Structures are given as C-alpha cells and as structure tokens.
C-alpha cells in the first residue's frame with residue numbers, strides 16, 4: 001500500500017492499482033494503512049480489489065503506517081535548534097519498538113562557528129553508540145549522496161521535531177515528491193501539517209514523511225528495558241547485573257560517566273526517563 005486516502009497498491013512488478021476494499025476486509029481490519037501488505041485482484045486497467053490484508057509486524061499511530069523497518073530521526077542544531085532530550089526519548093521509543101534507527105543531522109549549511117564543534121561532538125557520540133549518523137543539507141546537497149548510498153530495505157519513516165527539515169530532505173532526495181515544506185505551506189493552506197502519508201521509493205527502500213514527531217508511545221513494562229535502550233551502558237560493563245546505574249557505589253556506568261566515556265546529557269536523559277517512568281506507573 002503506497003497511499004491510504006486513495007488506496008494505491010503497488011504490485012511486485014511495479015505496477016500501481018487504485019483499489020477498493022472487499023467488504024469483509026473492511027470489517028476485519030477497519031482501516032487499511034500505508035505499508036500494509038495485501039493480496040488483491042486486478043479488476044480493470046489500473047484498478048483492483050483488496051481481498052486480504054496480511055498480519056502487521058508493527059504499526060505507528062502518527063503517521064498511520066504499518067510494517068515499519070526503521071526511523072530516520074532528523075535533528076537540527078539551528079533554526080529551530082533541536083531538543084536533545086526529545087531526540088534521546090525518540091531513540092529509546094524506537095528501540096523499544098524494535099525499529100532500526102539512523103540519525104540525520106540536518107541543515108549543516110547553517111552550522112557555523114561554535115556550533116561546528118557541537119555538531120562534531122554529537123556525530124562522534126552517536127556514532128560511537130552505534131547509530132548510523134548523517135550530516136546533511138537539503139538545500140546545499142551536502143551529505144545526500146552518502147546518505148542515499150547506504151544500503152537499506154523496507155519502510156523508513158522520517159521523524160523529528162517540527163521544522164527540523166524532514167519534508168525538505170524528502171524533497172531533496174525525491175524531487176518528484178509533492179511535499180509541502182513549512183515555508184511553502186504557509187502561503188498555501190495555513191499551518192503546515194504534512195497531512196497525508198505516502199511512500200516514496202529510495203533505492204530498495206521506501207520512505208514516508210510525517211508531521212512533527214511521530215507518535216510512538218509504547219508501554220514500558222520493565223525499567224530494565226529503558227536501561228537496554230542505552231547501548232553505551234552495556235559497553236561500560238557495570239558489574240552489577242540488576243544495576244539501574246543510579247547511586248550504587250562501584251557502578252561501571254557512573255565510572256564511565258566520570259571518565260567521559262558516556263555523554264553527560266545521555267546519562268541525564270536516562271535518569272529523567274526512569275523517574276518519569278516511575279511517576280507514570
């Protein structure tokens with residue numbers, strides 16, 4: 001399924017069909033989602049009927065997309081300057097949902113002076129943690145070639161704070177995409193919301209834009225899962241098996257933090273997440 005408003009299905013040979021849902025399917029699955037894998041029957045030239053929606057591996061609430069492989073988390077240091085706590089929360093949520101994640105640092109053409117060093121610090125920190133990181137500029141084209149040449153499969157959703165440059169990036173990568181960016185849509189239909197979801201082919205993968213931060217809220221039943229979402233804590237090899245890396249004397253994570261092997265803001269966001277988890281439980 002490429003698009004849900006006008007249910008468009010692409011077959012394995014690349015043909016597209018505008019489809020309607022068989023009544024029984026509508027009753028069973030309710031709404032069909034972008035990213036759904038379906039079985040369908042061709043009913044006419046470029047037209048078809050969806051008979052079966054295959055079970056979904058996962059599903060996002062906003063944008064409504066099924067069978068997501070990974071997230072492109074877009075973060076900008078400038079105009080507007082992004083919030084690192086939101087970034088880390090996003091990475092934790094993505095991890096809990098079992099999604100692959102890559103971090104794209106956008107608008108690098110605007111990153112100057114002291115911010116350059118900050119960008120380098122963020123790139124090396126998140127790279128060391130294990131995330132693929134990509135500094136790019138949608139307007140000047142920097143970094144786009146390496147971003148695209150990285151091998152990927154499946155369905156990837158662009159996520160990140162409003163104004164971070166998601167739609168601009170999509171548009172830079174896929175010029176044919178009719179994407180409204182912030183600046184343009186103010187002239188158009190008032191407040192920007194990337195209203196509809198559609199998939200765009202990028203190499204062997206598919207991309208979906210989304211407005212603002214994706215809603216990923218997922219239940220965390222166990223605090224250990226939050227700990228696990230910080231891969232660098234594992235590298236710190238704390239010797240206490242059930243350690244939450246708080247005030248415990250001899251904790252390996254705190255030692256790594258003191259020695260600068262764990263970024264101070266990552267640890268701070270971890271503690272905050274734990275506290276919020278306790279409150280919300």
Ligand SMILES: Nc1nc2c(ncn2[C@@H]2O[C@H](COP(=O)(O)OP(=O)(O)OP(=O)(O)O)[C@@H](O)[C@H]2O)c(=O)[nH]1
Pocket residue numbers: 106107108109110136137138139140160161162163164165166167168169180181182183192193194210211212213
């Ligand atoms: N200088 C510069 N400006 C950029 C770049 N990418 C995006 N912008 C500008 O940043 C603003 C926001 O970009 P969008 O692509 O609409 O941001 P978005 O993440 O899609 O925002 P939402 O759809 O509201 O979530 C626009 O005015 C863009 O022109 C870039 O690489 N360099």
Ligand SMILES: [Mg+2]
Pocket residue numbers: 166167168180181182194209210211212
């Ligand atoms: Mg947008």
Ligand SMILES: [Zn+2]
Pocket residue numbers: 238239240243244245246248251252253254
């Ligand atoms: Zn510990």
